[in-house]
Amino acid sequence: VSSRPSRRQRRRVTPGPSTLLALYPPAWRRRYGDELDALILDIQADGRDTGWRVRADLVRSAARERLRGGGDPSRRVRGGSSLVLWAWALFALGGAIVAKTSEHWQRTLPADSAASAAFSGLVVISVAVAAVITGGITVTLPAIWRLLRAGGWPRIRARVLCATALTVTVVAATAGLVAWAGRLSPAGRNGHDHLYVAAFLCWAALSATCLLAWTAVGARTATEIRCGRAVLRTHTCIAGMVAIAMAAMTAATLAWWTIVGNRAPGALTGGSALAHPSALVPQLMFAAALMVLATAIAAVGAIRAERAFTELSRFVTRG
Amino acid sequence: VSSTRARSNDPPLLILTSLASGEKHGYALLQDIEQFAGVVLGPGTLYGAIARLEERRLIEPVDESGRRRPYRLTAAGARELSDTLAELRMITDEGGRRLAARTSFAGGGA
Numbered sequence: 001v002s003s004r005p006s007r008r009q010r011r012r013v014t015p016g017p018s019t020l021l022a023l024y025p026p027a028w029r030r031r032y033g034d035e036l037d038a039l040i041l042d043i044q045a046d047g048r049d050t051g052w053r054v055r056a057d058l059v060r061s062a063a064r065e066r067l068r069g070g071g072d073p074s075r076r077v078r079g080g081s082s083l084v085l086w087a088w089a090l091f092a093l094g095g096a097i098v099a100k101t102s103e104h105w106q107r108t109l110p111a112d113s114a115a116s117a118a119f120s121g122l123v124v125i126s127v128a129v130a131a132v133i134t135g136g137i138t139v140t141l142p143a144i145w146r147l148l149r150a151g152g153w154p155r156i157r158a159r160v161l162c163a164t165a166l167t168v169t170v171v172a173a174t175a176g177l178v179a180w181a182g183r184l185s186p187a188g189r190n191g192h193d194h195l196y197v198a199a200f201l202c203w204a205a206l207s208a209t210c211l212l213a214w215t216a217v218g219a220r221t222a223t224e225i226r227c228g229r230a231v232l233r234t235h236t237c238i239a240g241m242v243a244i245a246m247a248a249m250t251a252a253t254l255a256w257w258t259i260v261g262n263r264a265p266g267a268l269t270g271g272s273a274l275a276h277p278s279a280l281v282p283q284l285m286f287a288a289a290l291m292v293l294a295t296a297i298a299a300v301g302a303i304r305a306e307r308a309f310t311e312l313s314r315f316v317t318r319g
Numbered sequence: 320v321s322s323t324r325a326r327s328n329d330p331p332l333l334i335l336t337s338l339a340s341g342e343k344h345g346y347a348l349l350q351d352i353e354q355f356a357g358v359v360l361g362p363g364t365l366y367g368a369i370a371r372l373e374e375r376r377l378i379e380p381v382d383e384s385g386r387r388r389p390y391r392l393t394a395a396g397a398r399e400l401s402d403t404l405a406e407l408r409m410i411t412d413e414g415g416r417r418l419a420a421r422t423s424f425a426g427g428g429a
Contacts, residue, residue, distance in 0.1 A: 017362075028370070035345055035366065035386060036366045039346055039362045039365070042346035043346065043362065046346075054361055056361075057362065058362065060363065061361070064367060065370075
């Protein structure tokens with residue numbers, strides 16, 4: 001037991017450690033922020049040490065709360081799964097950029113088995129992940145149905161209508177773009193027709209917005225539904241699997257990029273007229289950064305879901 | 320507090336033990352825990368444990384308003400504390416028995 005310091009040893013009250021409360025998640029801060037702030041002031045007013053140990057304790061605790069999320073465990077499992085869903089959407093955007101930038105790369109580098117293996121692995125894993133995510137959505141359908149029957153439609157209506165409107169627009173834009181492309185020469189389709197390039201970039205931005213809008217529908221629905229433990233367990237497993245798959249796909253992409261970049265950098269842009277002489281293609285660098293970021297977000301989401309489900313299991317078991 | 324992590328310096332266990340003698344706010348909890356267990360909890364650790372315990376409805380705030388909000392043990396919290404202490408007692412009793420047997424064996428052999 002430490003002895004209480006004398007009045008002479010007491011420090012002047014300063015707001016120092018309280019500023020670290022900003023590191024906590026907003027929801028946690030709204031609930032406990034004032035109390036924790038009052039406690040820190042009490043500790044300071046009593047002349048106790050609020051030096052690096054207290055600050056380290058606050059930083060560590062804030063990091064733990066950030067990793068853990070807030071609220072009840074079942075809500076946190078769904079929150080973690082939603083985070084993985086957002087990460088997957090970002091990852092898909094990165095993957096689409098890689099695919100578009102390097103399309104027809106096999107024509108330039110047809111006999112490279114290592115690059116082909118890495119690229120094939122990437123495609124196989126992405127199909128498997130899409131199937132797993134579809135499975136996750138399928139097991140959630142009964143909970144979504146219960147939400148709709150309980151009058152939950154107004155809570156997700158705005159997002160669903162927005163995503164639907166975007167989907168209709170993307171379909172119409174795709175049809176128009178395909179018809180336009182059919183009238184152009186291969187060179188015109190690959191960068192020589194600047195008006196077509198501008199239209200294609202607008203279409204890509206619209207498609208990305210549409211993907212993010214449906215992800216927002218999924219995330220919003222996840223916060224509204226009530227799932228049983230079996231479904232939550234499935235979501236937790238899927239979140240972990242998707243995070244691991246994303247790490248593997250990021251590694252496969254980087255391996256493919258390195259191999260092709262060393263042997264034929266021009267193939268990274270499909271060997272087109274716009275072929276970059278260096279392996280450091282700006283679009284690929286952006287896509288790789290997006291994929292790495294998405295993988296990190298997915299890892300955080302999967303860990304959150306796993307921890308919350310473990311806590312939920314303990315809570316239920318111990319009643 | 321979990322049966323797999325029942326340790327005498329486990330923050331949730333210390334908080335439940337402290338609240339067993341009556342409601343307390345954050346600083347009173349820190350002082351009490353330091354006095355009876357000799358453990359100085361950091362403010363972040365204390366409120367992290369309070370948040371878990373409140374989520375599991377083992378403790379509850381007495382007053383819903385104010386910056387120095389006192390907490391008290393719920394009936395579920397009292398049961399949890401009782402179960403955990405029983406587990407700890409079982410371990411200390413077993414440890415004591417084994418030590419005593421070891422001592423008597425060593426004494427008999429000398």
